Amino acid sequence: MFTEKVTPRFGDADGLRHINNTALVEWFEVGRNPIFRMFTPDLDLSYEKWKLILVRTEFDYLGQMYYGIDVEIRSYITHIGNSSFTIGHEAWQDGELKAKGKAVLVHFDFLNQKSVPIPDAIKSQLHEHLILEDKNCK
Secondary structure, three states, rough: EEEEEEOOOOHHOOOOEEEOOOOHHHHHHHHHHHHHHHOOOOOOOOOOOEEEEEEEEEEOOOOOOOOOOOEEEEEEEEEOOOOEEEEEEEEEEEEEEEEEEEEEEEEOOOOEEEEEEOOOHHHHHOOOOOOOOOOOOO
16 A cells, blocks of 8 residues: 655635545545556656556545645555556545545557556556455445
């Protein structure tokens, strides 16, 4: 599991000091950076080097988050396929789970515009952060 601390910015909050729901999109992306580095260590966004494409995201808002209190973003792998994988995300504030989500990414060849299998060495790294979801829990 990867963890990143996020300090909410003034612009992330509304007039009631609540964190706007759009901030989570950026925070969960920050949580994906260590996983991005498995595929492109220098995070070079050129077509020749970048190897991932985001195909799906989802979010569940479980509680209110507030400006002025740091948020811990936890990211981990929940599924590994042949050319795709799923990242689970959680946002914790004051020791409580406030939001969770998923992101599905595909190992992608931008020059040839097609998905490609995830190399075994990278699959091995992804497996180190695999946390299987309990299908009975919502």
